[in-house]
Amino acid sequence: MIKTNKLFTRILCCLCLLTSWTAAANKLDGVRIWAAPESTRVVFDLSSAPDYSQFTLTGPYRLVVDLKQTSTSLKLADIANNSKLVKRVRASQSPEKGTLRLVIDLAKPVAANLFSLPATPPYGNRLVVDLEDKLPPAKSQGQDRRLSQSGSSLRDVIVAIDAGHGGDDPGSIGPSGMYEKKVVMEIADRVAKKINATPGMHAVMTRSGDYFVNLNKRSELARNSKADLLVSIHADAFTSPQPRGASVWVLSMRRANSEIGRWLEQKEKHSELLGGAGEIIQNTDNEQYLAMTLLDMSMDRSMAISHSIAGGVLKNLGSVTQLHKQRPESASFAVLKSPDIPSILVETGFISNPKEEKLLSSYAHQENLAKAIHKGVLRYFENNPPVDSLLASKSDIRHKVSRGESLSAIAKRYQVSVASIKQANNLKTDVVRIGQKLVIPRA
Template identity: 60%
Template sequence: MLKANNISFFSIATATLFALSSAAAFAANTLNSVRIWAAPDSTRIVFDLANKPDFNHFTLDNPERLVIDLDDTQQGSKLSLAELSNNSELVKKVRLSKPPKQGILRIVVDLKQTATANLFSLPPTGPYGDRLVVDFDPGRKATIKQDSDRQQSDDRDIIVAIDAGHGGDDPGSIGPSGMYEKRVALAIAKRVTEQINTVPGMKAIMTRSGDYFVDLNRRSELARKGKADLLVSIHADAFTSPQPRGASVWVLSNRRANSEMGRLLEQSEKVSELLGGVGEIVQNTDSEQYLMRTLIDMSMDNSRSAGYRVASDILGRLGKVTKLHKSNPEYASLAVLKSPDIPSLLVETGFISNPSEEKLLRSDSHQQKLADAIYGGIINYFKTYPPEGTLLARSATINHRVVSGESLSVISARYNVSIDAIKKANNLKSNVLWIGQKLVIPRV
């Protein structure tokens, strides 16, 4: 009888342990990998899961920690947190901890300092499956230093914001051999930045200087905080077939793109938001909304005009070093170009989906040629139209080519120089101008 009872107890215990282990083995979700993307002013941790995460979280202090409980989740067989690459200024370590109950996978993020955590899940998109994203922010400090003396100085630098597309969790388009657009964009952006910073009176700032994601709306915000006079975003194009090739330059349009490439570009921007994270929503709460709309439209018209001039110059220079997809700037409605007060443009350096161009884009010499073309267009524009109050405006000679619709009064207002001064500098006997005429704009 005692023997039978022992057998019965052993069987029940074994069955219970098997049931518990089976429940863990067949959890509804699996944590497959963890990735850390460190930006200068923030850090993003991405948890890759088999399915949509069901999670709870809380924070602890002394020391600072974030605790995440993933319900009905198990650790993937290839997950190794000990080998996790981490160069963050905020995150010390990511580790697993004892769960409060069976079926929960508890993750602890040890922090180096106090930080605000924003957690959200993302659906499968592009090369990624379901993800839980955690953004740590120590206080939303801008990565670009503001020039506090800009308004007081008559010799300020001209600021150009260089934006390398994609980054971090968002690879951008991927070439036939596996080359990532984000790496091409960053390499060329760094070359352009280095060249601009050699010019007296000019300074380039980067929206990202490493492999991390910057929200699309935040890129123009960083340019504005850096008091940029121009924003140039650098990318590499892609198409659904390998045949298309050639560089192109895009400027802002409030209307939907009227070309297939434009529609694909707009769609890829939406994909970037999903890959990199949830875009910020900006609401206008100003009661004078109609006046504000008018002022923004006026500012955007001026920015569009300036952006188109730079785009045309860059495109002409690109045509001398690579094939062009289109010979004129194209239009699309893109978040990165929507800053109304900053002339902005987007350069597609070639089709990474084309095997021949992917090989070129990988080449250091070709990257340098592309950077030279972009740099040349930027420098030529600002030498021709230097903003008032800048060192370049005070020291450079302005040469103006008359275009359709311009008169002496229009040119006089643009450069804040009297009509008589312009006529005297160019030995003009009348107010009549012709298209293509070159004028020297005198300094006053």
Template identity: 55%
Template structure:
């Protein structure tokens, strides 16, 4: 009898411990093409789910839940979710997500990762997302498109500083300020990869930049280390080893050759027989992207060094996934160490964020003034210079460029109409 009683007590204790799970929070993270709902739990979830139509619903059954059927207050909202409701009994809870339309839900558990504990995650892809506005047809003078990627976001807070501040809350405001500076510059246009506080997979970030035909991708992050001593900014480019691996991987993705090879894909029809040609084009594209990225990184370090301490004074090579696009020069900028109390305090300052954004803009503008894409406004403006040859006169040049002699004289601060061979004149 004593043995049976002990077994009963152990069974009751086991049941009580199993039923100790509890929903502690509900958070909605909307993004342009996906909505993520996160249920914070006190223990690993025991769950099942299914979908219903007419009306569209996602039903999640949670077992071994204590605290009845009430959900905590929901944080955030999404057009895809009409309501989240619940019902249940002493140790079970049914959660129903009323949806605006049909979607293929993906429900999975996540183990604790600071600052979060156990989570049940619901990803609701939008089968008809808001489409990015396609870039205009190439004009005689187009804008240079800079894709700005604010690192981390949503459920991914990035590194955490000594005061508990998240990396994602530093990268987004710096990215927004940089975008504003770029958009105010004639001939340049900013494209934010992440416009708000939501998560985007690293592979998707380069795809978004490619969709907008970006000339450069700048990914903004804050560094971290296990000790508080390291500090300062650094700039990273793709390593040669990762570049070689990526070219090989992309050669196998024949369905994406038209996307990655651009107009050359119209010629390379049979990638199996003409694999060497596709590889040559991808190699050239990757090489151009890496060389350009290294040049941009040098310009950025030069400007960052004026407003922040530099952790590394030369561009560093790494295998970060966001740098791997063969057709888009890409850099990753670590604006400081969030694990360093001094750097964290600076990066939280709006004044310092503005300085960082301004330094990045100055560097990017200077690079594209030196090396503008051939069909860009920057290239057109740069081309409006003329080196005087033998036999040319001010009146002849005015006629050739369809401007007045007075305009030529005033722009070049000439006191007479006399010009010399080899002289460079600016053309209005």
């Protein structure tokens, strides 16, 4: 009995040692560098979860990452790199046996944030290194496009175009291997070009290349550009290949009530995991109740505008492609949650449907989709231009009569004559009623 116990103990010890060795034997399988205008993401693909530490060096600037019990056979000199922050990634001798020391040679001082991510198809375990320029280039005057290109004091309507996914996050993958991030970038570029070619309008892109932008950051970029609208462009997917058709989504304060909507909400969480740890927006204002009231009012206005624009865009999409639903749908997407910027999400079709995947890869179809989106957005802002915009100067203003307003007071407000308002609206008398909509001619 004693011999049996000793044998069992030895076997158990061997198994523990084998398990420990297996868990410790990590392998670096790949290195990917994703460059954004003012930041760079370096991703280390590993066979298992990393045990790591890091430190920085100056003269020259370097970030050193030690991966314990890790080896690699990669040729690090062959890694594709278009970053302005990272010169190269190389291996260096480590003072500790079994540790792989990686050195990221930097072009300038950076702020570094490292975090690991678990396996999420199509990727395995990863160590993510986010590098941000400590001294981003100052914006030139040419980047402020609130003023119209005509040089007048009237501004352009700013539309933020958001190409979904990017970088580490490919989005959905079609039957033939098409990445959603690629096709939506192509469509977004086409929409932006059409907006920029429209007098009185200007487009800004939340991403201009193949890199990931955090979902909350996309709204922040739109806000920093003082955008009047955010249009996020995606390509749908589902668990089966049958569903097809374009759709337009607006924010719902509740969870989506359709199966497709719930699937897309889950896909957004998946996207956030692929791209990196999500940011949490916190309200630290002591006057939180006042702040919440103002936010609610702003959100109500933004959601009303979003619904109106979504309906127009969907109608135009219906003339160039099949629709999945005839009305705008609602779901709780992070990219739509900005309370101060009207936002819509356009699903251009189901990339999981073989026929629609082929359509989405067609330049002609992409052009038609871009035209439809642009037409819907333009029509809304032609009918509802911001009062200080160039578009407003080219169209009549529409005024809804409120309690206590008289025709003379309205005329004085817009600096036009009472007679011109009466003529534009075919009014026989000076009497107006609450809720009446008046066309205010330009002075």
